[in-house]
Amino acid sequence: MEPIIELTHVSKTFHAQNGEVEALKDISLSIEKGDIFGIIGLSGAGKSTLVRCLNLLEKPTSGEVIVNGNSLMSLSNKQLRKERQRIGMIFQHFNLLMQRTVLDNICFPLEIAGVKKSEARKRAMELLEVVNLSEKAKAYPAQLSGGQKQRVAIARVLATDPEILLCDEATSALDPQTTKSILSLLKEINEKRGITIVVITHEMAVVQEICSHVAVLDHGNLMETGSVEDLFRKPKTDAAKRLVLSGFAHIGEMKGERKVRVTFDGHTAFEPIIGNIILEYKTPINILYADTKTINGNAEGEMILQLPQNEEIADKIVSYFKEKNLGVEEVDDYAR
Amino acid sequence: MLDSTTIHMLVEGTGATLYMTLLSTFFGYVLGLPIGIILTITDKEGIKPNAVVYKILDFIVNILRSIPFLILLILLIPVTRFIVGKSYGVAATVVPLVFAAAPFIGRMVESSLKEVDKGVIEAAQSMGAGTMTIIWKVLLAEARTSLLVGLTIAIGTILGYSAMAGVVGGGGLGDIAIRYGYYRYQTNIMIITIVILVLLVQILQGIGMMVSKKLDRRQH
Numbered sequence: 001m002e003p004i005i006e007l008t009h010v011s012k013t014f015h016a017q018n019g020e021v022e023a024l025k026d027i028s029l030s031i032e033k034g035d036i037f038g039i040i041g042l043s044g045a046g047k048s049t050l051v052r053c054l055n056l057l058e059k060p061t062s063g064e065v066i067v068n069g070n071s072l073m074s075l076s077n078k079q080l081r082k083e084r085q086r087i088g089m090i091f092q093h094f095n096l097l098m099q100r101t102v103l104d105n106i107c108f109p110l111e112i113a114g115v116k117k118s119e120a121r122k123r124a125m126e127l128l129e130v131v132n133l134s135e136k137a138k139a140y141p142a143q144l145s146g147g148q149k150q151r152v153a154i155a156r157v158l159a160t161d162p163e164i165l166l167c168d169e170a171t172s173a174l175d176p177q178t179t180k181s182i183l184s185l186l187k188e189i190n191e192k193r194g195i196t197i198v199v200i201t202h203e204m205a206v207v208q209e210i211c212s213h214v215a216v217l218d219h220g221n222l223m224e225t226g227s228v229e230d231l232f233r234k235p236k237t238d239a240a241k242r243l244v245l246s247g248f249a250h251i252g253e254m255k256g257e258r259k260v261r262v263t264f265d266g267h268t269a270f271e272p273i274i275g276n277i278i279l280e281y282k283t284p285i286n287i288l289y290a291d292t293k294t295i296n297g298n299a300e301g302e303m304i305l306q307l308p309q310n311e312e313i314a315d316k317i318v319s320y321f322k323e324k325n326l327g328v329e330e331v332d333d334y335a336r
Numbered sequence: 337m338l339d340s341t342t343i344h345m346l347v348e349g350t351g352a353t354l355y356m357t358l359l360s361t362f363f364g365y366v367l368g369l370p371i372g373i374i375l376t377i378t379d380k381e382g383i384k385p386n387a388v389v390y391k392i393l394d395f396i397v398n399i400l401r402s403i404p405f406l407i408l409l410i411l412l413i414p415v416t417r418f419i420v421g422k423s424y425g426v427a428a429t430v431v432p433l434v435f436a437a438a439p440f441i442g443r444m445v446e447s448s449l450k451e452v453d454k455g456v457i458e459a460a461q462s463m464g465a466g467t468m469t470i471i472w473k474v475l476l477a478e479a480r481t482s483l484l485v486g487l488t489i490a491i492g493t494i495l496g497y498s499a500m501a502g503v504v505g506g507g508g509l510g511d512i513a514i515r516y517g518y519y520r521y522q523t524n525i526m527i528i529t530i531v532i533l534v535l536l537v538q539i540l541q542g543i544g545m546m547v548s549k550k551l552d553r554r555q556h
Contacts, residue, residue: 055462077466084464095459098554099478109463111473140553153459160463 003030004164004196005054010063012049023049024060025220031213036190036197038207038228040243041217047200050217051166054198055087056080068163085113088157088195092169094149096141096156102128103137106156113160120159127155131185147178154185158193165189165197171206183209204243208232216240258307258314259288263327265300273324274305277317283308285317304331342525345512350532352426353508356498360430361491364437371397371438372445373471379450383457383470397439405436405497409504429498429506437494444490448482449475481552488544492537499533509533 012024023046031037041047052058053065056072065072070083096105103124110120128134131151141149150170157165167186171179187210190197199211207214207228214231216223218239224231235241264273278285286306293300307314321328338346375393378386403411409432413423416431452475460474476483499510509529517526 057458057461081464081466084462087462089459089462091455091459093453093455095453095455097456097474097478098453099480099551100553108460108473112460112463112465112469142554166462 002033004033004068005029005031005198006064006066007053008064008066010050010053010060010065012046012053012058013061022220024053027063027222029215029222029225031196031198033196034190034194035213036187036199036211038199038201038211038214039217040201040204040207040214041239042202042243044219045217046220047202047217048168051089051168051198051200054164054166055084055089057089085109085160086162087164087166088160088162089166089168090150090153090157090170092172094141094146094153094173096149096152098141100140101137102133102139102141102144102152105141105152106159109156109159123159124155127158130158131155145178146174147182150174150178150182151185154182154189158189163196165195167197167199169200169202172201172203179206180209186210216243256286256307256309256314259331260305260307260318260321261327261329261331262303262305262321263300264303265298271324273321273326274303277320280320281308281313281316283310283313338524338528346509346525346528346532349507349509349512349529350536353495353498353510353533353536356426356429356433356501356506356508357491357495360433360437360494360498361487363430363434364441364490364494365487367434367438368441369445371442372449373475375442375446376449376475377467377471381454383461384467397442400435400439401443405432405500406503408432408436409501409506424505424507426507429501429508433494433497433501436497437490440493441486441490444486445483448479448486451482452478481548481554484544484548484551488541488548491540491544495533495537495540 007027007029010024010027010029011022014021014023027050039047039050049058053060054067056065059073067083068086070079072080072083075083097108100108103121106124106127107117107120110123111117115123125134125137128137131154133148133151133155136144136148136152141152144152165186170186171182174182183206186197186199189195190210197210199206201207211228213226214228215225216231216235216237216239218237223237223239224235231240232244235244274285274287285308287303288306289302289304291302293302307317318328371393375390375397376382377384378390378393380387380390400408412432412435415435416428417423419431420428422428456478457470457474460470465474498506498508499513500506502508502510502512502514505511509532513526513529516522517529
């Protein structure tokens with residue numbers, strides 16, 4: 001496989017009012033043809049700048065960008081515009097023309113490319129079928145949902161048959177369900193049309209879902225690159241570890257049925273009991289209710305906790321509370 | 337109450353006012369639209385940033401905008417005489433009206449075009465659109481509602497300016513109001529001209545707003 005995108009020593013410095021900001025620091029990267037390549041990083045890592053260097057919407061301060069065998073920086077304006085027709089891009093906020101119908105939006109890149117109107121319309125209708133939105137041809141973007149808008153944007157970007165598709169946080173404004181369907185559409189496009197896709201995201205879940213290779217970006221530095229499996233199994237850098245761990249943020253709903261009421265007085269309030277339990281038994285505890293009252297001049301606290309489903313651990317937790325001299329009683333009529 | 341000569345005069349005055357207003361608006365846009373476009377694209381956030389061009393144009397627009405119309409009217413008499421051949425009458429009023437309207441229109445066009453979503457412009461650039469394509473198919477097309485509202489405001493303002501030109505014998509309803517209503521104390525004629533002016537503004541405003549709303553696709 002030969003690389004379709006190659007960055008060598010790319011740096012980008014912005015001149016802001018309060019000094020210079022190094023958005024990208026000496027980035028070298030190569031992306032192979034037919035790949036779905038993820039670039040992941042937290043906000044401010046430089047991802048958006050990096051992806052804009054791939055079609056020169058941002059001009060690198062130094063370094064070289066080679067796409068489809070052309071060094072983009074050495075192209076004339078006219079050649080660059082021609083080249084951009086082969087590098088499609090979709091965006092977080094879809095960026096459709098609000099005053100044009102869905103069909104005319106898809107015709108827009110074809111107008112730029114100088115395709116005849118009747119031909120453009122025919123092609124646009126075909127693409128609407130690909131993204132499953134044929135019935136919305138005459139609708140305006142304002143009448144569509146977020147997911148539908150992104151589908152239109154995808155149809156629009158496919159109109160000029162690009163070799164590369166850049167996705168700048170393309171699913172970040174969408175709900176999880178819609179994100180899934182857009183990602184599977186991208187995967188389908190990659191498989192059926194052999195389009196190389198570069199995905200910019202801050203979500204590990206997106207990378208895991210569709211990418212084959214990934215680069216981790218942190219404060220303008222390229223931390224590591226490799227296959228998604230490798231990053232997932234053995235992240236080498238701290239930035240990568242943090243991103244991998246953020247994938248576990250969704251622990252899911254607590255399923256345990258047992259609830260206990262725990263009471264404590266001012267003396268035990270300084271001990272991080274709940275924290276200790278979570279660390280000790282590696283299990284989440286759900287605090288359903290908590291309050292402190294002053295009874296006869298003493299601070300008295302009470303908490304209603306939902307225990308984990310595992311009976312054994314739940315029992316251990318109850319005895320842990322007893323050990324610490326806290327009042328524990330089972331409650332079963334506490335409604336959420 | 338009114339004899340036929342007065343009625344004839346008022347009808348002619350209304351025609352002259354409309355003629356001045358529409359002609360000035362037209363030429364105002366011939367100059368103002370490019371000014372607005374250039375101000376938008378040469379701004380440092382624009383698609384062709386150019387600090388020198390922006391600053392020069394910005395300065396000229398500000399200067400012209402800060403001269404009161406009545407003063408501009410007198411100041412421009414030599415220019416008017418050069419272009420039209422005389423300094424009074426309907427045609428002569430158009431010249432200072434255009435000079436007053438163009439920078440004002442330029443500013444309004446600039447503010448309309450700057451409302452266009454930067455992301456949409458970026459998307460067009462990513463498709464390989466050139467500057468002219470972006471101006472025509474993105475900036476002007478996407479801002480059309482706002483531009484039409486601006487046009488409506490411009491017509492109303494120019495109509496008001498044209499009445500001021502009556503002071504220097506400019507013709508039209510303003511001229512009639514000053515000559516009959518003010519110099520000859522014929523209050524009834526003054527009131528009729530005011531009513532006609534109010535009606536004209538209302539009608540033009542109504543049409544403008546209706547058309548702009550009709551052309552707006554951003555709502556369901």
